[in-house]
Amino acid sequence: MTLEITENETTLAIIQTLKDRKKEQFLSIMDELQPYDIAQQYLNLPNKHKNKFIMYLPTEQLTYMIQELDKEDQLLVLEKLGIERSTQVLDLMDNDDLVSLLEELEPEKVEEILSEMKEEESTIVQNMMKYSPETAGRIMTNLYVWIPKTYTVREAVDKLKHFAELAEYLNYLYVIGEKKELVGVVSYKDLLLADMYEKIEDIMFSRVVTVDVHTDQEEVAKLINRYDFISIPVIEENNKLVGVVTVDDVMDIIYQEANEDIEKLSASGKAIDFNTKPFVAAFRRLPWLILLLFIGIVSGSIIAGFEETLDKVVALAFFMPMIAGMTGNTGTQSLAVVVRGLTKDDLNVKEVIKLVMRELWVGIIIGVTCGILIAIIALFWQGNATLGLVVGVSLLVTLIIGTLSGTIIPLILYKFNVDPAVASGPLITTINDIISLFVYFGIATMFLSKLM
Amino acid sequence: MTLEITENETTLAIIQTLKDRKKEQFLSIMDELQPYDIAQQYLNLPNKHKNKFIMYLPTEQLTYMIQELDKEDQLLVLEKLGIERSTQVLDLMDNDDLVSLLEELEPEKVEEILSEMKEEESTIVQNMMKYSPETAGRIMTNLYVWIPKTYTVREAVDKLKHFAELAEYLNYLYVIGEKKELVGVVSYKDLLLADMYEKIEDIMFSRVVTVDVHTDQEEVAKLINRYDFISIPVIEENNKLVGVVTVDDVMDIIYQEANEDIEKLSASGKAIDFNTKPFVAAFRRLPWLILLLFIGIVSGSIIAGFEETLDKVVALAFFMPMIAGMTGNTGTQSLAVVVRGLTKDDLNVKEVIKLVMRELWVGIIIGVTCGILIAIIALFWQGNATLGLVVGVSLLVTLIIGTLSGTIIPLILYKFNVDPAVASGPLITTINDIISLFVYFGIATMFLSKLM
Numbered sequence: 001m002t003l004e005i006t007e008n009e010t011t012l013a014i015i016q017t018l019k020d021r022k023k024e025q026f027l028s029i030m031d032e033l034q035p036y037d038i039a040q041q042y043l044n045l046p047n048k049h050k051n052k053f054i055m056y057l058p059t060e061q062l063t064y065m066i067q068e069l070d071k072e073d074q075l076l077v078l079e080k081l082g083i084e085r086s087t088q089v090l091d092l093m094d095n096d097d098l099v100s101l102l103e104e105l106e107p108e109k110v111e112e113i114l115s116e117m118k119e120e121e122s123t124i125v126q127n128m129m130k131y132s133p134e135t136a137g138r139i140m141t142n143l144y145v146w147i148p149k150t151y152t153v154r155e156a157v158d159k160l161k162h163f164a165e166l167a168e169y170l171n172y173l174y175v176i177g178e179k180k181e182l183v184g185v186v187s188y189k190d191l192l193l194a195d196m197y198e199k200i201e202d203i204m205f206s207r208v209v210t211v212d213v214h215t216d217q218e219e220v221a222k223l224i225n226r227y228d229f230i231s232i233p234v235i236e237e238n239n240k241l242v243g244v245v246t247v248d249d250v251m252d253i254i255y256q257e258a259n260e261d262i263e264k265l266s267a268s269g270k271a272i273d274f275n276t277k278p279f280v281a282a283f284r285r286l287p288w289l290i291l292l293l294f295i296g297i298v299s300g301s302i303i304a305g306f307e308e309t310l311d312k313v314v315a316l317a318f319f320m321p322m323i324a325g326m327t328g329n330t331g332t333q334s335l336a337v338v339v340r341g342l343t344k345d346d347l348n349v350k351e352v353i354k355l356v357m358r359e360l361w362v363g364i365i366i367g368v369t370c371g372i373l374i375a376i377i378a379l380f381w382q383g384n385a386t387l388g389l390v391v392g393v394s395l396l397v398t399l400i401i402g403t404l405s406g407t408i409i410p411l412i413l414y415k416f417n418v419d420p421a422v423a424s425g426p427l428i429t430t431i432n433d434i435i436s437l438f439v440y441f442g443i444a445t446m447f448l449s450k451l452m
Numbered sequence: 453m454t455l456e457i458t459e460n461e462t463t464l465a466i467i468q469t470l471k472d473r474k475k476e477q478f479l480s481i482m483d484e485l486q487p488y489d490i491a492q493q494y495l496n497l498p499n500k501h502k503n504k505f506i507m508y509l510p511t512e513q514l515t516y517m518i519q520e521l522d523k524e525d526q527l528l529v530l531e532k533l534g535i536e537r538s539t540q541v542l543d544l545m546d547n548d549d550l551v552s553l554l555e556e557l558e559p560e561k562v563e564e565i566l567s568e569m570k571e572e573e574s575t576i577v578q579n580m581m582k583y584s585p586e587t588a589g590r591i592m593t594n595l596y597v598w599i600p601k602t603y604t605v606r607e608a609v610d611k612l613k614h615f616a617e618l619a620e621y622l623n624y625l626y627v628i629g630e631k632k633e634l635v636g637v638v639s640y641k642d643l644l645l646a647d648m649y650e651k652i653e654d655i656m657f658s659r660v661v662t663v664d665v666h667t668d669q670e671e672v673a674k675l676i677n678r679y680d681f682i683s684i685p686v687i688e689e690n691n692k693l694v695g696v697v698t699v700d701d702v703m704d705i706i707y708q709e710a711n712e713d714i715e716k717l718s719a720s721g722k723a724i725d726f727n728t729k730p731f732v733a734a735f736r737r738l739p740w741l742i743l744l745l746f747i748g749i750v751s752g753s754i755i756a757g758f759e760e761t762l763d764k765v766v767a768l769a770f771f772m773p774m775i776a777g778m779t780g781n782t783g784t785q786s787l788a789v790v791v792r793g794l795t796k797d798d799l800n801v802k803e804v805i806k807l808v809m810r811e812l813w814v815g816i817i818i819g820v821t822c823g824i825l826i827a828i829i830a831l832f833w834q835g836n837a838t839l840g841l842v843v844g845v846s847l848l849v850t851l852i853i854g855t856l857s858g859t860i861i862p863l864i865l866y867k868f869n870v871d872p873a874v875a876s877g878p879l880i881t882t883i884n885d886i887i888s889l890f891v892y893f894g895i896a897t898m899f900l901s902k903l904m
Contacts, residue, residue, distance in 0.1 A: 032659040036678050164644045192616045207484040226488050228700035247699050248680035258710030259792050274793045278813035285785055296774025303770050317769045318755050322748025324773050333737055340711050341726045361730035
C-alpha cells in the first residue's frame, strides 16, 4: 500500500488533534481514511481518547466505522453513544449488517432496539429476521436501484443519479413490472450506450439469474462466483423483488464457509478465532475430543479382544499406530477432496460412479505401493517374512477400505442433505479405526502359528 | 433460479437449431444465456454437434464462453477453431485469463501463440508473465478506465462512455498524473453527484489503497475483502499504474487459497478435483502417505524400545491408539485455528503471546477434563488404579504438549515466511506422535512395579 503516512503516524496525529480539541483537523484526517482504517484507528486508540473520537466523528462516518467492527465492539460503541445517537446509527446501518448484529442479541434487547428505530427501517429488519440464518433473505440489502419497465433511458439515468448516494453498487438496475415483480435487468453500461429515448423494456436483459429468499448462502456465493456478478437479486413468491445480495458479503461467506469446512474436517470446534476466550475455545473443542476418547476406548477393546494374539506376538503392537494412522489419513484425504469439490460443483449419478471408481483405483494404487513398502521394511526390521506379509496385506486392505469410506460416506450424507463435512469427519475416523484394527489383528490371528 | 425454460430444454432446443441449420434461432437462444451457461451447454452437447456450435457462435461470445472453460477444454476448443479464428479469440480474451491459460503450456507453444497475436496484446501478456505466479502482476487486467487529473467531470464522463464496452467494471475511474503515476480515484457515484465543470483533481480521493505488482494474491484478496472494493489498482515502481485486480478474480482466489489450506491441513495432495485421473491423484497423495508410513516406523521403534514394559503389561497397548490419536487431533485443532486466523488477520508480538497463553489454557482445560475421564474409565475397565493414573496423567501431559506444538510451530514458520499450513501438518503429526508415545511409555515404565 502506498499511504503517505503510516498507520502509527496517523494514530499519533489523531491523538494530538483529540488532545488539542482540534475537531476540524481531526475530521480532515478522517476524510482521508477508509471505514476499515477508521475502525482500526479507533481500536488502537488508548481508552481515554475513545469517547471524544466517537463524539467528533459525524454520525454517517461513525455508522460506516461501526459496520467494520466485530459484534462485541459494535455493542460497546453503541452503548457509549446513548439512546438518541445510537438510534440514528442503527437507522443508517445497512440492513444486512444490522440483522447480523441483532441475531446475536437477547430477544428483549432486539425488541428494545427495534422499537426505538424508524418504523420503516425496523419493519424491513423484522421481515429479514423471519428468514432462517445463512439464507439469501438474511444477508440481502435493500440498497439497490429499481426502475419500472415503462421508464425511458433518460428517466432511468435521472433516478440513478438521485439514488447514487444510497445504492451500494450502480452496476445493475433491476427492472420491475406492475406488481413489483422482477422482469429484467439493465447494466449501467447498457444505459450509457443506449439512446436516451429508448424504453427500458426494449433494452433490458430479461433472463435474469435470481435467488429465492430461502436459498442457502453457500448457493448464493456459488452463483455470484460462477457468473462473475457484483450483485444478485433476491425474490420471493410471484417473482417479487425484495433485495439484492452483494459481492462483498459473498466474499465474507466464502471465507466463512471455507473456515467452517476446515473446522469440521479438522474437528477443531465452531467459530474459534484469535479472540476467543480460553474456556470458550476449550469447551467448543471438548465434544470432539471426548467423542474421540470414546472411539479410542472402542479401539482399545478391539485390541483387548485380540489380547491373546498380541500377548504371543508383541511385535504386532509396533505396527498398530502406523496402520491406524494411515487408514485414518487416507480417509481424510478422500473426504477433503469430496467436501471441497461439492462447494464448487454439483454431481449427477454418472459423475458419482466415476468418482467412486476413481477413488477405488486410488486406494488400490496407494495400497499396493504402501503395502509392498511396509512388508519389506517389516521383513528386514523384524526378520520375519510372515509378519511382513501380515502387515503388508493389512495395509493394502485398510487403505482401500479407508479411501472408499472417505468417499462414499460424505456422498451419501450429501444425498440426504446432511452437510458431509460435519457428520463424516468423526464417522470416518471411527469406522476406519475399527476396521483397520479388525483387519490387522484378524489377519494376524489367522497366521498366528507361523508368526510365533 | 427462475429461468423460464430449464437447462435440459435449452439443450434440446439448441440441438434442434443446429440440426436444422437455423443459425438465427440458435443465436437468439445464445443471446439469452450467460457465458457460464453457454459453456455448460457446449460441454453437455453430443460431440457431433460441437463443431457447428462453435462455427455459429460469434467470435465475441465464443471468447466469453472459452473464458468459462477449464484449461483442458479451452485448448480443445482453440484447436478446433484453426489458426485464424483462434488468434481472434486470443486477442479478445482478457489478459488475466490468457496468462493463466499460457502458464500451463510448453514454452514453444506459448511462443507460437504469442507470435500470432496482435503485437500490442502479446506485449502486455508477455510483460505479465514476467511476474511470479500468484502475484498481483499475474492476475491483473488492463480493462479499466483511467483519466488524467486535469480532466473535468464532463470529459471524464465522455471518456467513460467511450470505454464503457471495454471496462470490466465502471465503479471507479483511476486518476493519473503526467508520468502515468496513480494520483487518485473517482467513483462513478462521485461523477454523478459532481458539477460537470469541476476538475477531477478537486473531487478525487487521493489516499488510494493500491497493491504492488509483486504482492501475493492472498494479500490482494485480503485487501479487497477488507475494504469491500470491486477492484484494486496495481502499481509498479514510481507509483505507475499498470492494471487492476477485480473482485471476480479475488473470489476465485479465496476459493483456491481455502482449498490449498484444506489440502495442506488434510495432507490430501495438491489440486485434486473430481476430474483428476486416478494415477495422478494417487501419486499426488502418495508422498504424504509414505512420509506418514516412515513416521509410523519411528513410532513403532519407540514402542519396540519399550517392548519389555509392554510385554509385562499388555493392557498398555489398549490405550496407545487413543493417546496418539487424541494428541494428534488436538494439535491439528490448534493448527487449523492458527492457519485460518492468519488468512484474515496479521499478528503482532503482543497478540502472539496472548494466543500462545490462550492455547496453553485450552490445553490445560481439555487435558484435565479428558485425563480425569480416561483415568476413571481405565480404573473400572481394567480394575487397576495405577494403570488409570498412568493413562490419565499421560493424556493430560500429551494434550498440553499437543496443543502448544500445534500453535507454536505454525507461528514460527509464519514468522520465517514459510506457509504454516504446508510445513506443519506432517511436522506436528510426527512430533506429537513421538512425544505422546515417549510420555506414555516413560510414565508407565516408572510405575512398572505397581502396574504388574
